[in-house]
Amino acid sequence: MTTIGECLLSIYDAALSDRNWVRALDNCQRFLNADAALIYGACQTERAHFSLDKASASLRQFGHLIDQYNQLILEGRDSQFDLEGRKYVHHTSAYSVSLYSDIWAINDVYKTRPEIMIGMQGGFLRRGFINLSNDPGYWGGLVLLYGRHCDLEIPPTVSTYGPQIAPHLAKAAEVFRITEGLRRRYNAVLSVLDQMLVGILVVTDRGDIVIANSVANAFLDAQDGLIRSQGKLAATNTDLRAELGHKIYSASATANGNSDQASATVELRRRSATTPLVAYISPLRDAEMELEKDFTGALVTLVDPSQPRDIDIDVLAELYCLTKAECRVADLVLKGLSNTSIAEHLGVGPETVKSQFSSVLAKTNCRNRVAFIWRVFQILPPIK
Structure with missing residues (x-):
């Protein structure tokens, strides 16, 4: 059995x-x-x-x-x-x-x-x-x-x-879908994470950083949301450190077959932005032995809602039947603009922007702006 x-x-x-x-x-x-x-x-x-x-x-x-x-x-x-x-x-x-x-x-x-x-x-x-x-x-x-x-x-x-x-x-x-481009272009995943234009880290169950790609290292060096603490990944906000550590540990336990946490998120408060840096935490097993035999841990993907993203908005329009007005708003959201800035850019009222983006969220079945950005990341993973 x-x-x-x-x-x-x-x-x-x-x-x-x-x-x-x-x-x-x-x-x-x-x-x-x-x-x-x-x-x-x-x-x-x-x-x-x-x-x-x-x-x-x-x-x-x-x-x-x-x-x-x-x-x-x-x-x-x-x-x-x-x-x-x-x-x-x-x-x-x-x-x-x-x-x-x-x-x-x-x-x-x-x-x-x-x-x-x-x-x-x-x-x-x-x-x-x-x-x-x-x-x-x-x-x-x-x-x-x-x-x-x-x-x-x-x-x-x-x-x-x-x-x-x-x-x-x-x-x-x-995860297979997000990393498909790395397998296809480089015949590897974990050893070529620098080819991803989004912050990604591989950590052990105790939070020890095994790999941090260049984008993740930039976040760590800025000490804005995340830091290295004696070689471990930690939140700069002390109130969030225990939560981040617990979710990494639970995801790693799932990779070992000892837990049932399929994924988790932590919103990391920052001093440089009103929007949090979001860490998506997934169980990780190194089946291809790119790191070491039987390695298990967690894959941490960092999503910065304020970071501009150059996306072919026509793809989203086709997938989700977005109107031209909804496409304009979605495109500016992906470029990191706030609703207020989008309203000023388009010359419309904030309520119009709110209504149009609410429609985008409904059509994509996303709860909020961060979930929408994560969905777009899955559809079109940013790879060099």
């Missing part, structure tokens, strides 16, 4: 490594009593292209059926099965479980659908889905396949334990 700890270890091994997804999905499949598992991720525009499409080892013997299925989807043949399912799943809340019986009636008509007939050749009839994304412009999910012994009912394990591992799969897929 695979444990939740074994699942977490393999999931975070996959976050930085293309080849480790099979083992992660094998463990998730066993943990959820499924017969096969697939993970997918896709941005809804080619201008911000990203694709994650991995399967567990149990599907290797069915490569010919997967080819048939993909060819069917490619050709269309009046089939909307895959699209229907994904649309349904991604209108549910993140990390929630859906069963095929929630979407379709499992009857004779269902069994004659071409897609289902292909699956039945491999012995699969029923499926479970877990939504791994709350981003309206990105589809990400886990698909669990069940053999004919589950024709009548899917084991309740997926509904009970699926939401337990879902945030970790989502975080691993998020």
Whole structure:
């Protein structure tokens, strides 16, 4: 019986490594009593292209059926099965479980659908889905396949334990997406973090700084929000030091399979700006041994809301159906301007800016300005 700890270890091994997804999905499949598992991720525009499409080892013997299925989807043949399912799943809340019986009636008509007939050749009839994304412009999910012994009912394990591992799969897929450009251009991640135009640090469970890229070093040298304290990462504000240390320790424990904190944020107060420097903390495992064998710790990504970002705003417009007015406001937010400065720049009232940016937040499903900037960072990671 695979444990939740074994699942977490393999999931975070996959976050930085293309080849480790099979083992992660094998463990998730066993943990959820499924017969096969697939993970997918896709941005809804080619201008911000990203694709994650991995399967567990149990599907290797069915490569010919997967080819048939993909060819069917490619050709269309009046089939909307895959699209229907994904649309349904991604209108549910993140990390929630859906069963095929929630979407379709499992009857004779269902069994004659071409897609289902292909699956039945491999012995699969029923499926479970877990939504791994709350981003309206990105589809990400886990698909669990069940053999004919589950024709009548899917084991309740997926509904009970699926939401337990879902945030970790989502975080691993998020880190994988952000670092895809580094793997593609440099065939590495941790050893080439200086190629990222955003502050990133690798720290141990005790906060010892192992790597700080040039942008992160600039923050540390300025001692404005963050400092080095005897080689450790610490908040300049003493009230926040314990919180930062605890969240780093918890994320590192997750990477070891001993905690369930998928991610955390700390807003670091600064003397130089009214907006905080935000630290996003993720569990980290060095599966490719770029640092050292079996290294675990935390990946700390720094987001400065006041730092200008040069973004192709048309990509956001296409992804989230932003109006021209919303694009103008979003572009100026990403350039670091406050609402008051945006109003002066555009020659409109502050309430107009507030209303337009509220609409941007609603369309992107973001709580606030910092969450919006983080979402844009995921879509278009700034890499040299």
